[in-house]
Amino acid sequence: MxxxxxxxxxxxxxxxxxxxxxxxxxxxxxxxxxxxxxxxxxxSRSSKLLHGGLRYLETGELRLVREALGERSRWLADCPQHAQPLRLALPVYAGVSRSPLLLGAGLALYGLLAGRQGLGRSQWLGAREFARLNPELQPGGLRGGFYFFDGRMDDxxxxxxxxxxxxxxxxxxxxxxxxxxxxxxxxxxxxxxxxxxxxxxxxxxxxxxxxxxxxxxxxxxxIDWVRGSHIVFDEPLAQACLLQVPGEKRIFFVLPWQGRTLVGTTEVAQSREEPIAASAAEIDYLLAARNHYFRAAKTRADVGEVFAGVRPLLHFEGDPGRAxxxxxxxxxxxxxxxxxxxxxxxxxxxxxxxxxxxxxxxxxx
Ligand SMILES: Cc1cc2nc3c(=O)[nH]c(=O)nc-3n(C[C@H](O)[C@H](O)[C@H](O)COP(=O)(O)OP(=O)(O)OC[C@H]3O[C@@H](n4cnc5c(N)ncnc54)[C@H](O)[C@@H]3O)c2cc1C
Missing domain, CATH: 3.50.50.60 (FAD/NAD(P)-binding domain)
Incomplete structure (x- = not known):
């Protein structure tokens, strides 16, 4: 009817x-x-990713990841002018909490959940080959890296x-x-x-x-308000990267974005009264995380644009990163x-x- x-x-x-x-x-x-x-x-303040959310596998949100992977492929098929597949590099350094074995298993599960809507198989490369293909990354302590696929959009x-x-x-x-x-x-x-x-x-x-x-x-x-901020550099970036924040389990992204480079994001609880804007501490946090992995350091003077949004998350007691x-x-x-x-x-x-x-x-x- x-x-x-x-x-x-x-x-x-x-x-x-x-x-x-x-x-x-x-x-x-x-x-x-x-x-x-x-x-x-x-x-319009997102990380510009159409993704299943690799990290939600760790919180066991398999239903959400499967649904998001299906939706990812629908967006890519319906509107290729604003949504395209994106190949991401996931470098693995000595001393980070996730081993290549764990990451490989996670990527295999990600591929399984995507099923026929997968965008391509993930691939592991040893340290030498990975460093050769990603010369902008620090080679010290590199154990190798994965390539895998997700989607990107002009949100x-x-x-x-x-x-x-x-x-x-x-x-x-x-x-x-x-x-x-x-x-x-x-x-x-x-x-x-x-x-x-x-x-x-x-x-x-x-x-x-x-x-x-x-x-x-x-x-x-x-609804919990969890602010996420991004910084943008004016230079282009050759390779999208998913990286682990040094000393934390959190991940962050360094992504090519409209001929520039997007780095994000943060997770900061925010009250209704505060303006939705990145704090100086968040900008420094993103710069430090990015500089840890890239050979050429960036400073605040290199930051061309900053933007922030609040995630509307179902109320959760505890670390917003696990909400x-x-x-x-x-x-x-x-x-x-x-x-x-x-x-x-x-x-x-x-x-x-x-x-x-x-x-x-x-x-x-
Ligand atoms: C930093 C960050 C990064 C993210 N990255 C990603 C990502 O890469 N991929 C992904 O899938 N998701 C991502 N998300 C999540 C995603 O962006 C949000 O979950 C989604 O955009 C929420 O959309 P919405 O329509 O519910 O809210 P909004 O986009 O905020 O829309 C709500 C609208 O309601 C309007 N409104 C409010 N009150 C009234 C009123 N009284 N009368 C009329 N209009 C009103 C507002 O003006 C607003 O336009 C990210 C979120 C954040 C914050």
């Missing part, structure tokens, strides 16, 4: 755009309200491409249209007055919980809220939103 509901989607990040696109595909009349510009917040452009798909499916998009409040009966308060909908999808990302609380509604889940990247959906009467959600899996999340509405539609108004 074709959908026939009037639905408001709040939030023009990748999760709101994906939800609107999937709901419109089911025949619903969808309007999306974004307080600023489409793709103007978290969704903002890819999200705007999907917004174009949404428009062709009839979604009406309002930018600079903040939602000032909502109620469980489907009311949405805007600067121009109140509108009523059969269903409201709260896809306000990091602000989803705030919006509910400010509207007097009890959120089903807590789940899973998402959750919860419905209160006519309000369906999205908690968490990665960029890569946004369209799977959107399909789940549409499925929930199909299987359990709200009663007629």
């Amino acid at each position: 074709r959908g026939n509901l009037d639905i408001a989607v709040i939030g023009g990040g990748i999760n709101g755009i994906s939800s609107a696109t999937e709901l419109a595909a089911e025949g619903h009349r969808v309007e999306l309200f974004e307080r600023g510009e489409l793709m103007g917040e978290t969704s 903002r452009a890819l999200g705007l491409w999907l917004a174009g798909v949404a428009r062709t499916r009839g979604v009406v998009i309002h930018e600079h249209a903040p939602v000032l409040g909502l109620d469980a009966g489907g009311g949405v308060r805007l600067a121009c007055g109140e509108r009523r909908f059969d269903l409201v999808v709260n896809a306000a990302g990091p602000w989803a919980e705030v919006l509910l609380r400010d509207s007097g509604l009890q959120p089903a889940h807590g 789940s990247r899973e998402y959750a959906l919860a419905r209160q009467d006519r309000v369906l809220s999205i908690y968490g959600g990665k960029w890569t899996t946004a369209r799977a999340l959107g399909r789940q939103v549409a499925r929930m509405v199909r299987e359990s539609p709200p009663p007629p108004r």
Whole structure:
């Protein structure tokens, strides 16, 4: 049966755009309200990776990794102008906590979970050959390295491409249209007055919980704000690298990005009151981590751009680095809220939103 509901989607990040696109595909009349510009917040401040998340294997999030690997290949197939396969180098140095054996097993599992949607086999090279192919890296202590594949994207452009798909499916998009409040009966308060909908999808990302609380509604889940910052150097980079932060288990990326070099990211708990901006300590942390592995050191003077975003993570007690990247959906009467959600899996999340509405539609108004 074709959908026939009037639905408001709040939030023009990748999760709101994906939800609107999937709901419109089911025949619903969808309007999306974004307080600023489409793709103007978290969704354009990512590490630009369409990935399964190799490191989530360590936290046992196999369902999420499998789903993300499937979604990775869908993005690459659907929008090759903004999403391409990326070959990453994973150098292994003496003294780091993950052995070549462990990493090799992790990459083999990553390949298995990708199945037929894999982008190519991972490969191990000995120290001499790996150092020859990666002359910009420090050769001292190098035990060898892996090559493996993931996806990269222009996050903002890819999200705007999907917004174009949404428009062709009839979604009406309002930018600079903040939602000032909502109620469980489907009311949405805007600067121009109140509108009523059969269903409201709260896809306000990091602000989803705030919006509910400010509207007097009890959120089903807590959202932790974990800031991630990136620094950009103006020079190009030949080879994308995944590296382990010296003295930590955390990993970070050094990536080619639009003819420049992107280094990120950090994981810092942040309060609602602080501005979403990289601290001096985060910039120094990223510089030090990068300089540990590269022959030519960089300084603050080389940093051409800095950007930061907050991950909307399902509430977790403990180290934010081990917090789940899973998402959750919860419905209160006519309000369906999205908690968490990665960029890569946004369209799977959107399909789940549409499925929930199909299987359990709200009663007629
Ligand atoms: C540093 C960092 C790196 C990351 N790297 C990756 C990566 O490489 N790959 C990956 O898959 N994922 C990555 N992620 C995760 C991913 O970027 C986010 O999970 C995703 O972008 C969240 O999208 P969203 O649509 O939920 O939120 P957002 O993009 O923040 O969108 C929410 C929107 O809601 C709007 N809004 C809020 N309140 C209101 C209101 N009252 N009325 C109207 N509009 C409102 C906001 O303006 C915003 O545009 C990263 C995240 C961070 C922070």
